[in-house]
Amino acid sequence: MTLEERRSWTSLAVAVVAYGVYVATVVSRAASAPLVDVDYVPAMLWTIGIAIVGSILINIGQAIFTPRRDQTVDVRDRDIAQLGDRVGQAFLVIGGVTALLLAIIEAPYFYIANVVYLCFVLSAVLSSVTRVVVYRRGF
């Protein structure tokens, strides 16, 4: 397995785990208050921050423990990365447009922030899944 394929698995795992922790935190707090009144901002910022720092640290660890011959990023890795980015980008657009519409109708900030966060996560997940599948099955 090349370093780039490992990184695809890592970004998938980090996105799913970080968002899972965020959702669990918000849902547990929603038991005692309406959903839109939940103090979601600290949980969101912490999980985003930990996901970013965690990804960086895991990537560094993987680079250290991956044999040098598997660290090369070649034309196939770049092709797969481009395909993954293209697929994931769709959710960034959907998230942006949805957030725009929610802002226009003056929806609570809770929904706007969470739609954007969810679409970021879906974009990362879809992009990573695409890369992993293409690495395994070809294209």
Next chain:
Amino acid sequence: MVKATSVTNNIRALRAARGDITQAGLAERIGVTRQTIIAIEQGRYSPSLEVAFQIAGVFGVPLDDVFQYGGSHS
């Protein structure tokens, strides 16, 4: 295994005929990973034209001795 491309190739046979070229060795000579050579050999990845020419160059044969489109050996 899924056959993801219509481009077939004789890389494995050419390596066997030469006897001295491993997947890792071929990968190193053309600047790609061994996994990419494996993917090309198994038909899971269609290489760029540049990589295809480089592979043919390593074996010292014309491009269509290495790669065929749609299974034709014209």
